[in-house]
Amino acid sequence: MALPPNFLEELRARTPLAPLIQRKTRLTKSGRNWKGCCPFHGEKTPSFYVYDDHFHCFGCGAHGDAISFVMRAEGQGFPEAVERLAAEAGMQVPQATPEAAARERRARDLYGVLEAAEAAFRRRLRLPEGAQALAYLKRRGLSDDTIAGFGLGWSGGGRGVLAAELKAEGISPGQLAEAGLVREREDGEGFSDLYFNRVIFPIRDRRGRVISFGGRILGEGQPKYVNGPETSLFSKRRNLYGLDLAREGAFRGAPVVVVEGYMDVIALHQAGFTGAVAPLGTALTAEQMEELWRLTPEPVLCFDGDAAGGRAAAKAAEAALPLLTTERSLKLATLPAGEDPDTLVTRSGPAGFTAVLDGARPLSEALYALLTEGRPATTPEQRAALRNRLAAVANAIPDKSLAAEYRRSLLDRFFASTRAQPGGRGAQNGGMGRKPMPAPRARPAITRERTRTEQASTLMALTLRHPWLLGEVEECFAAVDLGDPVLGRCRDAVLAWLAEGHELDSTRLMDQLAGRGMAELATGLLRGAGVPEAASVDAQPKDALDAWWHFYGLLRGRAELEEDQAREGRAWVEATDPVAQARAQQRIIRLTMLLEAQHRGEMAEDAAGAAGLQDEQAMGGH
Incomplete structure (x- = not known):
């Protein structure tokens, strides 16, 4: 009997992959992921990478999940591997009954x-x-x-x-x-x-x-x-509305944001916030938080600015504490009074919700206000009770060193607020109020389409200025979706010129494009306001290559980068020419670095920074 898909998915979710694989080979941290020497073939340079839900070796091509790892590492069949992992996870394997x-x-x-x-x-x-x-x-x-x-x-x-x-x-x-x-x-x-x-x-x-x-x-x-009611396929506690779309959004660099309802999620996705999700009529559960942390180490919980929103935020924060680690936490954002995400983006556009996200506070900063709001601390008994509560909340964190840091932070704020005024009145006035929401900044709206066009234009400018890059990046350059037909025609002209075997010289490439009626386009790309220093004539080759791969990574989602990885892995294995093999290996390294940067959220920060710089330049800033 084939096992139910829900059982297998829960088994995989309950089996952390890195600790399982570390029993067979030594792993070291590589961003949010792990790497080490492959346990399936002898190697001295690590090419074996472990992600949240799968492993991949760029040397021998081994790939799979926890079950397939046990099968391959220990020579077990599928039923035996499942039985062993289920026993460790405390799960009962469904019996093969009619x-x-x-x-x-x-x-x-x-x-x-x-x-x-x-x-x-x-x-x-x-x-x-x-x-x-x-x-x-x-x-x-x-x-x-x-x-x-x-x-x-x-x-x-x-x-x-x-x-x-x-x-x-x-x-x-x-x-x-x-x-x-x-x-x-x-x-x-x-x-x-x-x-x-x-x-x-x-x-x-x-x-x-x-x-x-x-x-x-x-x-x-x-x-x-x-x-809908609970069924064999649907559990309110385990699912989030919009999760399937938010997975792709998160890997493209979008912040993961938890809001209240269906229409909030849909309105945010339409406005470009493609990492938005919502619980399904319940308070945020531990299972849902685990799903969020599979997407990003620090999702943002977005609450209404009224008293009910404050209570919901406090409940979610306390529920999260037993699940925190040094590598995963939360941020809390508060909406303006009387607004929800749907009405806010309708009234103020994406900039209005961006301001809310900009005002999000790490859990460590927001927790004190959430725990002390509405709790008087004017008498010795009240202060002692509050102090004990703060210490107890911090002790709920399993990681002892992290719990100690939270305890110190909370008690530092407690002592500072109770010393602020005689009689402890500072505890009510000095530290309990919510941090006011910063006023929305006046700036042009940053849309997903506009940002991608700027990124694609920068990638093209780097290629035009440094066509020698094509020796390493040709396959990836041909595959990337530039999102603009004009840029696509320019890319086709560059690749046609490359196929004719010309010397990889920028001046000759520009002459070729001019002959095809693209002189104004090519010149405009090189002189654009947001073009980085790496696209200048005097740029160092390493800076130009790093910048090219960086903007390529901004334009590709996680699934696309993983496809690139797999393609280059096959090319590396099949190559008989040492030069071709070396270039494929370089591309594998670059693609792996981009995936790790996406997991750490660096690509989202860089994309936002680049868009902000282009806004300033478009507005005449220096």
Whole structure:
């Protein structure tokens, strides 16, 4: 019997890969990842890398997850490897019973049922009966591309319409009930719809598969929003709305931001904040935090600026403390009073929400205000109780050295605030209030499209000024999506010139482009306001090469860089020419460094810094 996919995913999530592999080979930290000598072939220079959820050797090509590592390292079969890892993780392997096999078949079928339901909801949105729902989404400022990208739909206003429509596809009411789309009536006489007269929001797992739906009622009625019930595929505690899209956004450098609801997530993605997610009607759980930390070491939790938002922030902070390590924490951001992310980006554009993110505070800074707000500390008894509480909160952190740092920070603030005024009044006035939100800075809006165009233009300028780079980067230069047809035609002309075997000289390349009617374009690229020093005539070769790879990394997502890695790994293995093999190896090293920088969040910081510099130059700053 094949094991249920949910069981295998949870087993992988509960098995930290680096400690498992360290039993066979010594690993050292490399950014957020690990590297070492491959345990599967003899080597003296490390080419074996361990990431959050997989390993890869650029020497022998070994690749896989925890299960495949145990199978390969210890010569075990799949069942034995799973049994061993499950025992270490405290999990029970499902038994091969007829009932288990039936459950597995049903789980596979349920994905198909949910996909069919999503298609039906999406079709209905564009029918006359969905006009009211579509008008609602348009009034909320959503574009057709955004509506399609999130798979939004309409449930219909009639009873039993979904069951009737899907019956033609061979889907029974019982399957709809098991998928969480209908429920059996209390009297046992048939089924009733869970989604009626509602805008539909598909909920997907981290791999992009539909696992449930949420619905918002149109007009009066309660509850305003509903989520599907717990099923064999869907757990509110383990999933986040928008997680599948946020994974790609995070690896492209977007900050991971946790907001409250569906529309907040969708509005932020449309505004360019593609790392936005939301819990599914629950307070943030430990399982959801683990998912966030798989994307970034310091996600941002965004709360309303009212009292309820403060209570939610305090609850989330305390829930996170037992999970903190030296390599993963949180930031807390507070919205202006009366705003949510949806209304803020609608009213103020991306710059308004950027200001909120700029004001986000590390958990270590925000925690004291959250813990002391509303707690008087004017008497010795009150101060002693508060001091004990602060120490107890810090002691919840498992890492002893990190707990000591938090304890010292909290108590330093405590002593400073209680000494601020006689009688301890400073504890109420000097340290408990929330840090005021900085005023939004007046600056041009930074859109994803504008930023990518600037990055692609810089990459092209570096190539035009230093065409000798093509000896190392030709394959990657040909593969990257420049996002602009004009730049794409310029790139095609450069590659055609290269294929003719010309001397790699910038002047001759510029003459060639001029002959193709691209003189103004090429000159403009080299003289652009945001062109770095590395694109100058006097730049050192190493600086030019480093800058080229840097901007290449900004334009590629994690999945694309991993594909590049795999391609170059194959090229290195298959190459018979030592020169070609050396160049492939250099590209592998560069791509590995870019992936590590993305994991550390450095690419996002660099992209934001470059966009800010271009803003200043466009506004006449010096």
